[in-house]
Amino acid sequence: MTGPDFSKIETAGCPAGDAGRDMILRMNREHGPLRAWGFAHIPVGRAVLDVGCGAGAALRELAELHPEAVLTGCDISPLAVETATSLNESYVKAGRMRFLRCGVPDLPFADGAFDTAFSVESLYFWPDQLAGLREIRRVLAPGGYFMTALEMVGGMMDERQLAIVAHLKMACPTRDELEALMVSAGFADVTVEFEPEHRWLCAAGRR
Numbered sequence: 001m002t003g004p005d006f007s008k009i010e011t012a013g014c015p016a017g018d019a020g021r022d023m024i025l026r027m028n029r030e031h032g033p034l035r036a037w038g039f040a041h042i043p044v045g046r047a048v049l050d051v052g053c054g055a056g057a058a059l060r061e062l063a064e065l066h067p068e069a070v071l072t073g074c075d076i077s078p079l080a081v082e083t084a085t086s087l088n089e090s091y092v093k094a095g096r097m098r099f100l101r102c103g104v105p106d107l108p109f110a111d112g113a114f115d116t117a118f119s120v121e122s123l124y125f126w127p128d129q130l131a132g133l134r135e136i137r138r139v140l141a142p143g144g145y146f147m148t149a150l151e152m153v154g155g156m157m158d159e160r161q162l163a164i165v166a167h168l169k170m171a172c173p174t175r176d177e178l179e180a181l182m183v184s185a186g187f188a189d190v191t192v193e194f195e196p197e198h199r200w201l202c203a204a205g206r207r
């Protein structure tokens with residue numbers, strides 16, 4: 001077995017440069033099934049936030065499925081924000097979508113600003129996962145839902161994934177660790193589901 005080509009994913013924690021652009025476009029295409037599985041765990045409200053939006057495919061899919069939704073994507077990567085904005089130009093121009101360069105644990109949004117928040121394949125890179133989750137809970141309205149979907153699961157990774165995680169210094173929680181993080185962050189009705197075929201993990205909770 002050949003090892004992973006790190007040059008293609010070197011900037012996964014904050015995509016930049018040509019390789020970063022290729023990577024976020026690839027994730028736009030390839031994370032579709034993971035996103036769909038994640039969204040099966042929560043209702044989608046009117047004001048929606050994607051934390052670590054990458055090139056923005058998740059919000060585009062939601063815009064098509066939920067014509068009433070107003071969608072905000074945030075990401076610490078200028079390249080991600082620029083790419084997501086340009087790929088979703090018609091929605092941005094129509095005032096239904098916006099992309100901002102910011103990230104957890106410091107979100108520039110008012111308390112309770114969103115009905116739904118989610119994050120796909122991003123939490124491993126956050127500087128402080130608990131503070132990040134608490135911040136997301138802060139910007140959710142009471143009763144609003146959050147979900148995070150992950151394909152690198154602590155204790156469940158193959159050799160290739162372990163090499164990537166070590167190289168990129170990613171912090172991949174186990175199922176129990178993710179549940180504890182969600183509960184410590186103050187989420188109610190926390191559920192954590194493991195999907196054995198793809199080895200995906202999804203946590204969902206309510207403010």
Ligand SMILES: C[S@@+](CC[C@H](N)C(=O)[O-])C[C@H]1O[C@@H](n2cnc3c(N)ncnc32)[C@H](O)[C@@H]1O
Nearest residue numbers: 013014027052053054076077103104120122125
């Ligand atoms: C592996 S990509 C996933 C992108 C997208 N969610 C997807 O599934 O295609 C991880 C993204 O999380 C972003 N990110 C990393 N740390 C972040 C933080 N503290 N706050 C917000 N976004 C962050 C990165 O810049 C990157 O775009």
